[in-house]
Amino acid sequence: MCRQFVVLCQQLGLFSEALVAIDGSKFKAVNNRDRNFTSAKLQRRMEEIESSINRYLAGLDSADRQEPVVAQARTERLEGKIAALKAQMQALKEIEVRLNETTDKQLSLTDSDARSMKTRGTGIVGYNVQAAVEAKHHLIVAHEVTNIGIDRDQLSGMAKQARSAMGVQQDLTVVADRGYFKSEEILACHEAGISAIVPKSETSNATAEGRFGKADFIYQPKIDEYRCPAGQRLIWRYSSIEHGLTLHRYWSSHCQGCSMKDKCTPSEQRRVSRWEHEAVLDAMQTRLDQAPKSMRIRRQTVEHPFGTIKLWMGSAHFLTKTLDRVSTEMSLHVLAYNLKRVMKLLGAGVPMEAMQA
Secondary structure (H helix, E strand, O other): OOOHHHHEEEEEEOOOOOOEEEEEEEOOOOOOOOEEEEEHHHHHHHHHHHHHHHHHHHHHHHHHOHHHHHHHHHHHHHHHHHHHHHHHHHHHHHHHHHHHHHOOEEEEEEOOOOOOOOOOOOOOEEEEEEEEEEEOOOOEEEEEEOOOOOOOOOHHHHHHHHHHOOOOOOOOEEEEOOOHHOOOHHHHHHHEEEEEOOOOOOHHHHHHHHOHHHHHHHEOOOOOEEOOOOOOOOEEEEEEEEEEEEEEEEEEEOOOOOOHHHHHHHHHHOOEEEEEOHHHHHHHHHHHHHOOOOHHHHHHHHHHHHHHHHHOOOOOOOOOOHHHHHHHHHHHHHHHHHHHHHHOOOOOOOHHHHHHH
């Protein structure tokens, strides 16, 4: 039904601009954090219980030196606590066995598909909802519920879903934040004829430490060389494969005597790596430089639907359990959001007539 309504919006001509913003947001599942376990969380809980047991055992030794009436009451109370803690430890050991059998080493007892995910706050146990929102009318054209906490592998899949839903014939442009930056995903968008605009994550320490960053080295494609800030040539040296990516290495033989070496590298040479499809990333950076308001458009476009839907849901967010049911529940929320949005834009009569036709 949700997809059918998106098709209806397409027929009403609401997707005239081929610009989509993609983002993900974490939604709470029906699973308390105390009933979600990872190896680290389980180990920490076991250590806490072991420490409590040792403390109560020390208390028993102290109780033996008290008056008989006081000692008996205190001993019974402490033995009851120790027995309860040992039962908890046994239950945790059983959970550990189940945890080791999972592929992602995470176990949720209430909603088996829910996963612990990082947020700006303390983190939640829930789902990561992906959404693609068209920029003109802010309608959700595609969405997907996942239990993967990071967005890095979601860009090309959501972009292709958005293009299919919108029926876009011309080049589609998708905008996302730096959490979606992954070279392979951007290449997949390029090969599908989709123009991605995603800021690059700065992973080098050079810029943070006041040295030249990779952007200060200018690539010259005709001769396959880099030019450094000192004007020296960094020539191709060799290629290697790292994490499935073919990387080319470049450096100069003049680094040792360079007057700018202290601003460049503490090593013998400043080495620059280049991915075999780096030209695709360079083209994307050019698009971003030419459209500096892209990130503001992204924020204004895609964050509003998430905020509205969460407001409707209340503090509990999802009410159903497991990925299939949660996906259905999310589809109903997206349908309600799109329906109210279209009624706001066109009035109630136009979509009603279109649905009855």
